[in-house]
Amino acid sequence: MTITDVARLAGVSPGTASKALNGRGGISADTADRVRQAAERLGYQPNALARGLLTGRSFTVGLITTDSFGRFSIPVMQGAEDALGPGLISVFLCDSRDDRIREQHYLRTLLERRVDGIIVTGRRQDPREPIGRDLPVPVVYAMTHSTDPADLSLIPDDEEGGALAVRHLLSTGRSSIGHVTGPRRFKAALLRARGAEKALAAAGLELAGGEPLFGEWTEEWGRQATDALLRSAPGLDAIFCGNDQIARGVADAVREAGLRVPEDVALVGFDNWEVIAASSRPPLTTVDMNLRELGRAAGEKLLAAIEGHPSAGLHLLPCSLVLRESSRPRQPSAAPPAVVPAQSAPPGQGQPAPSGQGRPVPSGQARAGG
Amino acid sequence: MTITDVARLAGVSPGTASKALNGRGGISADTADRVRQAAERLGYQPNALARGLLTGRSFTVGLITTDSFGRFSIPVMQGAEDALGPGLISVFLCDSRDDRIREQHYLRTLLERRVDGIIVTGRRQDPREPIGRDLPVPVVYAMTHSTDPADLSLIPDDEEGGALAVRHLLSTGRSSIGHVTGPRRFKAALLRARGAEKALAAAGLELAGGEPLFGEWTEEWGRQATDALLRSAPGLDAIFCGNDQIARGVADAVREAGLRVPEDVALVGFDNWEVIAASSRPPLTTVDMNLRELGRAAGEKLLAAIEGHPSAGLHLLPCSLVLRESSRPRQPSAAPPAVVPAQSAPPGQGQPAPSGQGRPVPSGQARAGG
């Protein structure tokens, strides 16, 4: 089943058939029709290998993820697929599992397959070595970044995300705001904390308890930290958490300490990890890193680079805030109930996939810089 | 950078270079060495397109997921990648989002790229139309199944999983066992319930409350159902839940009703969704569908089919039980504390990805049938 078969059936030469099928060159409408019909009838499918061999373009890109299919790389992959897949470009998926050997192996097979470009995703804020030097195709780093400033890297603006959370809490009238977050060795934890502190400083405040509580990214740590924080910072009326799991633990601990969320203590999480944030009691207001958007941007930048318009540098993409119950402003009037009624489950949802959202509130535009 | 360049540098003909590099045909050790060194020096990378064009094999397979990158398809994809990726085979990822148009579009581009085979994954127990008829390459359905019995489909054995859960509860001395699960329209919910009921019947028992409580796959539903169940089935000493979210809701509601898990009421969930099951209070014993294993099996079956050893039919793969706190057998001696102490977080875990596990307990072997 080749173009020659089609040509024969249509009574033309292969060259003519090729032009007819690709709408190139002057072909009489009549012939073109005949060729198309022949192709249709035979169920002709062009051989992308042959075409790629000749044209030097494979209409294929590689996606190397160092983070297996983690919670962070998945939306990035989806976004990249959004930008590339529906068009002509197919995506080769490679899971390097943070193993340099495996990564180089995949890089090699991608290059052998003559991909037109490569996206590298990860999960760390911390910079990484470039995947290779002088590669014959463009590379975009998404949700991870290369130490080489000549490379293009796209990451979320964690610092701005932290500021966003705190400014929101301030805007709802809170002023004694604590911060519970993950391990100090994560750059993301440091950046989010810094953003929070800067936003507070801009309002002439500092963190309740004096400094961030660094610990683990777990609910358990959220509960522990809450107990400490409630003791050490009596006037506390809000807690910004470094991720949603911590926030959920905090929510439980606050409630179990006899306080109300959000009436007594408002909460903001980070990640907008639907399954955690939405089923927390109460559901969590949280910072969304817009990872899918980030992935899409990576796909688009890669396309641009493939078409000869490369870009470079570290780009920070904006986070946004998703509003839910946990930071609802205090009612000016009647005293609220002692326990916030659990929201009823949306009907007909079935096995939940990451889907529904609160109301997203975009922050500033993407800005470049380090 | 072609094989011709390598050949020239090594002072041989392209044909000889090819043989040397692929270890085919009689080539003197000496020449082979020279060619390899030349290739090395030039950083030669064979062109997979050209090779595929000639040999008819692309060493590439397509993976079409209808479930976006859902919680179920991800481990399946990982498993498939495990089986295929590290070898010579690369995986084209296509996300059809349950859209037939998109699916056909992807199918076409996969065939144009001359993939050697295709894996279709989904998330429903319910059968689906075959992706195409008389395709030129083998297809394996994983975590979804085709209505055509001539197709090979691999799905988890939900019914056996339900039975496994109940047998475990019985073995820890429980006898009044309720079942809270998702919507009746999900075949998985029906199968798990059936398995549970059969296991009970084999012990001469029936479900506490008489029948399964069908609802939503949510924590909220778990909490609601618990309240109902505690009222309607006073002697209740265990609840088997249709998924981990429900189980987590149940755990909270049981605790908030003043009962202890597992001392008063033991719990078993379903899915082993790490983030839910492990951070529940207490952590959940749960049924694991071994999806990664399933994906791996799909990859291996596809490989076999590509090599001319196809198989057919609906294959049910075994679930296993992951033991955690929520179903710990009652201590024969001293009365346990009123509240199970929350387990401390494993140190140094960082941003958690699906990882740690409880102790897995394999169930029976895979069995065919439908």
Add this chain to the structure above:
DNA sequence: GTGAAAGCGCTAACAG
């Protein structure tokens, strides 16, 4: 043991 030549399926350049 090695080289020459043919051809995988397609498109681009050039004739006609």
Add this chain to the structure above:
DNA sequence: CTGTTAGCGCTTTCAC
């Protein structure tokens, strides 16, 4: 407007 020719990079006969 259409046909012919050449060649993308590789492997594979088949001579030598």
